[in-house]
Amino acid sequence: MAHILIVDDDPDILELIRFYLSREGFKITVAHDGVEAVGIAERVKIDLAIVDVMMPEMDGWDLCRHLKDGFPEMPLLMVTAKGETNHKIKGFNLGADDYLVKPFDPLELSVRVKSLLKRYRIQASMKVQIGNMVLDKHRYEAVIEDVQISLPLREFDLLFKLASFPGQIFTRNDLIEQVWGADFIGDDRTVDVHVKRLRDRFSDIGCAFTIDTKRGLGYKLEVLE
Template sequence: MGAVLVIDDDPHIRELVVALLDRAGYPTATAADGRLALRVLGETQVDLCIVDAMMPNLDGVEFCRAARRYHPDLPLLMLTAKGQLGDKARGFDAGADDYLVKPFEGAELVMRAKALLRRYRKVVESTARVGRLVLDNDSHVATLDGQPVDLPLKEFALLFLLAAHPGRTLTRDFILDEVWGFDFEGNTRTLDVHINRLRDRFGDANGFRIVTVRGLGYRLEEG
């Protein structure tokens, strides 16, 4: 899982957005202007950019144009203090996928970021391989040593999410949001039940195991 790159010349906005994303379980990187952000893109795996429209050196619109030219599959969410239709049009013409006007609600920013990441993952991440298991997210088919394994839909989605981020601890809130939806109001023990079912189904002899990280969430480890 790559970072969410937060690009804003206002350090207070950067700190706020980073705190919101950290709380939601997303790793982050930051840059104070578009020029520095392009350098970060060349050095760091980035899954999403949240970029301010008005910045020195290279503003958000020009950054979006440059990022879209070299990273066509990178989701871009633009932040701006301007709400005029013309300003939005410039952002979308430059390649932005979504647009949020300051001041914004923290929950809305996180929801929009999650929606963009889901949309792009559907295109980019269609297959996950871990140990002897292959998961095809387009057909929702799991195969072990080439033989199909019958998995309920939620178990498949949970295992695919873990397998798409091998070696990375995913928080409970992040997993619940991704698999059950951000508006899930059920018992959080539901996640533990599904994890235990996957452990019972696959054991430790298939080239991977699901590790509990106490107080945080779960991690899938290969080997």
């Protein structure tokens, strides 16, 4: 699952964002100011940061600059009570990827977070590692302990999507839209067929993952200990 850092000196805002994003399956870490946030980012891999502007110790502008200098691959979403155009421009010039003004709809925040994560993964992530398996999107193959396994296009894309978000449940409709495309014409049970093929293909290889069925919900990939 994606690990999100929320930085805000308002405990009510921290709890609101934490509550809604936790329900979406994200791992959440909170910081109460920019200095604390920098320390966390240097110790823990953060996939996305949500940053307030007005904070003590180190404000959002300085934090944004610091994070983009040190972690250019990390998307940043700035949240602030100041909605003036010049503040938005300043944030974007410092490297912010998106901007949301308080008060905000938590559902909109969730959509923006998912959109940023999707954008960055499409642009940057061509390899995913799960346990002893590496998925290489350049070659459309899986490598398990130096054994190369070529996969049909749709099977690879489905596995790559699930492996990019271990532990996250995807409905059949989610997978159809994100793997086959919104214009796909066919039965969503095609997902079941491809999941079965993946299970059969990897059942005797000793891979470090399973694709679990969550009845009434969909599928998720789980990493084996």
